[in-house]
Amino acid sequence: MAILALFSNKGGVGKTTAAVNLAYLAAAGGMRTLLCDLDPQGATTYIYRVEAKLLPDARGLSGTPKQIRQSIKPTGYANLDLLPADLSHRHLERFFREEKHAKQRLQEALAPLAATYELIVLDSPPNIGIVAENIFNAADRLLAPIVPSTLSAESYGQLLAFLDERGYNATSALAFFSMVEKRKTLHQETMKAVRTTYGNVLTTTVPYRSVIERMGQERQPLPVFAARSDAASAYGMLWQEVRRRLFAMG
Numbered sequence: 001m002a003i004l005a006l007f008s009n010k011g012g013v014g015k016t017t018a019a020v021n022l023a024y025l026a027a028a029g030g031m032r033t034l035l036c037d038l039d040p041q042g043a044t045t046y047i048y049r050v051e052a053k054l055l056p057d058a059r060g061l062s063g064t065p066k067q068i069r070q071s072i073k074p075t076g077y078a079n080l081d082l083l084p085a086d087l088s089h090r091h092l093e094r095f096f097r098e099e100k101h102a103k104q105r106l107q108e109a110l111a112p113l114a115a116t117y118e119l120i121v122l123d124s125p126p127n128i129g130i131v132a133e134n135i136f137n138a139a140d141r142l143l144a145p146i147v148p149s150t151l152s153a154e155s156y157g158q159l160l161a162f163l164d165e166r167g168y169n170a171t172s173a174l175a176f177f178s179m180v181e182k183r184k185t186l187h188q189e190t191m192k193a194v195r196t197t198y199g200n201v202l203t204t205t206v207p208y209r210s211v212i213e214r215m216g217q218e219r220q221p222l223p224v225f226a227a228r229s230d231a232a233s234a235y236g237m238l239w240q241e242v243r244r245r246l247f248a249m250g
């Protein structure tokens with residue numbers, strides 16, 4: 001089992017959009033996949049039309065393995081299940097902090113699911129704290145969307161520095177450019193500069209497209225309602241690239 005976490009300390013960069021589509025594409029390709037919505041806002045859960053609720057007493061994800069397993073819902077798509085967001089996720093920081101192994105709770109919670117799933121995709125809220133450190137410990141790969149504007153690139157640098165400082169494996173982090181506007185000189189220049197600075201930026205770029213924003217209304221992954229769009233094929237290529245890195249297939 002491999003765990004892929006969409007992560008960025010910057011908000012609104014395309015984490016949820018990527019988590020929703022990459023998990024769908026993995027499952028559509030035959031991989032038994034669990035999408036895990038760690039954001040109390042529950043955008044991923046909403047798009048998949050699942051109720052944002054864990055079992056009572058699951059205390060977010062700090063519940064027992066049985067409570068977590070029983071909170072998993074089918075999405076209606078083959079091979080794809082969802083562990084929904086829950087309002088109690090607002091208190092995850094505190095719940096985790098109160099537990100032993102405060103930074104390994106997520107890893108411990110997900111480990112028993114290895115028998116059931118080949119891939120777990122985590123959609124993360126945009127902040128660095130105990131929840132983020134749980135994600136860093138649990139994930140085999142972090143995948144950070146970077147909007148090619150200076151600020152977003154800067155936060156990626158901050159993330160790598162943080163990983164390094166705290167002794168996490170910064171080389172497990174990958175990035176891709178999200179919401180790319182090809183005709184903007186600033187975007188072109190930033191992408192070039194970021195690629196020169198960091199070695200782990202994927203080749204695939206996701207363009208800025210209004211069809212992507214429609215996911216919130218359609219409440220379906222992009223390949224379901226806009227299979228022929230260039231945006232859907234960008235996520236297709238992104239998944240192929242991520243899959244190779246995640247499972248070290250060359």
Ligand SMILES: Nc1ncnc2c1ncn2[C@@H]1O[C@H](COP(=O)(O)OP(=O)(O)OP(=O)(O)O)[C@@H](O)[C@H]1O
Nearest residue numbers: 011012013014015016017126179207208209212213
């Ligand atoms: N490539 C794109 N083109 C156009 N709009 C996009 C693109 N990617 C994402 N969006 C839109 O931008 C908004 C933010 O995207 P998303 O929710 O995926 O970001 P996020 O990083 O998960 O945000 P948060 O940090 O709030 O969880 C959404 O309305 C989404 O539909």
Ligand SMILES: [Mg+2]
Nearest residue numbers: 015016039043
């Ligand atoms: Mg999000």
